[in-house]
Every structure is written in structure tokens, then in C-alpha cells.
Amino acid sequence: MSIIRPGTRSRIEEILRDYPNLDKYISERYKELRHPYRESDENIGGGKSSKISKPQEQMIITIEADKRLTMLEREKKAIDKCLIMASDDTKTIISELYFRKHPYYKIDGLILNGMVHCSRAQAFRLKHEFLSNLASELGLFDPY
Known part of the structure; x- marks a missing residue:
């Protein structure tokens, strides 16, 4: 089992705490990109713009x-993948x-109330294994 640095562990735990809100964050970001704030242009006349003239193509390029x-999206996909592979106790x-x-x-x-059916040491191993798998999926590798 690999060792996770405290800073990496904190980052992974922060990502996990944001997981319930990721769909909302993704939706809000799509809205921001589809309907960007536009400053009013008081320049009458002016030169040629270097932007693509087709707004739909420009929006797709901007989103991509x-x-x-x-x-x-990468964080959500990685957490979803790790949850699919996890046991019921790990998910709990x-x-x-x-x-x-x-x-x-x-x-x-969780153990005392019978919500997970394993020993204390096994519960900590399951948690650490999940965090390690998520770090691997996200590409947050530690050098040791």
C-alpha cells in the first residue's frame, strides 16, 4: 500500500468534500461559458476582429x-469510478x-453502530485504499 503525503491527502479529502456539489459547479460553469459577461462596446466603426465569426463554433471551442x-469533470469521473469499484463498507x-x-x-x-461490518483496522485500510485509488485516478502521485 502506498503512502500518501499529508498535503496530497488534504487535497484529495477536499475534492471528496466537494463531490456532492460537483454537478452544480459543472452546471454553473457551463452557464458562465454559454452566457459570458459582455462589456458594452462604445467604439463606433473600428477594425476587424480576430474572433471566429460563427458564435456556435466559438462557444464549442471555449467550452472544450x-x-x-x-x-x-475529471474529478467527478474519477470519484465515480472509484465509488463503483469500492465495497459497500468503503462507500459507507x-x-x-x-x-x-x-x-x-x-x-x-460507524463500527459501533453496525453501519460497517469490519474491524477498526480494516475500516482504516478501506479508507486509505480508496484515497490511494482516487489519488492514482487523479494523477496525484507521490514520489515515494
């Missing part, structure tokens, strides 16, 4: 080239610890 949108651990706005339980509480 947007780094923020690409990153949000991850959803309780990261997807809830105010988590009610920690790992010990």
Missing part, C-alpha cells in the same frame, strides 16, 4: 478549452466522512 470545467465510510455536510459519525462510530 476551459481548464476549470475540464478539471471539475467515504460517504459518512466526506459527503455529509456535518458528519454524524467517525470510523469508530
Whole structure:
């Protein structure tokens, strides 16, 4: 099992906490790109523009080239893939610890209340394995 640096772990946990809102962020970004703010042009006459004259093509190019949108979609796809591959206990651990706005339980509480059916050590291994898989999917590799 690989070791994850604390900074990388924090970044992965931050991405997981944002997961419930990713669809909203993606939708908002699409809206921002489709309906950009346009300053009024008071220049009468003027020269030739270097922009593509077809607005639909320009919008498609803008959406395809947007780094923020690409990153949000990549994060969502990576988390979805890791969740599909995860066991039920892992899904319960991850959803309780990261997807809830105010988590009610920690790992010990999940075990004591019978929400996960494994030992404490196994629960921590499942959590670490999920974080490692997500780091791998996102390309957040540690050098050791």
C-alpha cells in the first residue's frame, strides 16, 4: 500500500468534500461559458476582429478549452469510478466522512453502530485504499 503525503491527502479529502456539489459547479460553469459577461462596446466603426465569426463554433471551442470545467469533470469521473469499484463498507465510510455536510459519525462510530461490518483496522485500510485509488485516478502521485 502506498503512502500518501499529508498535503496530497488534504487535497484529495477536499475534492471528496466537494463531490456532492460537483454537478452544480459543472452546471454553473457551463452557464458562465454559454452566457459570458459582455462589456458594452462604445467604439463606433473600428477594425476587424480576430474572433471566429460563427458564435456556435466559438462557444464549442471555449467550452472544450476551459481548464476549470475540464478539471471539475475529471474529478467527478474519477470519484465515480472509484465509488463503483469500492465495497459497500468503503462507500459507507467515504460517504459518512466526506459527503455529509456535518458528519454524524467517525470510523469508530460507524463500527459501533453496525453501519460497517469490519474491524477498526480494516475500516482504516478501506479508507486509505480508496484515497490511494482516487489519488492514482487523479494523477496525484507521490514520489515515494
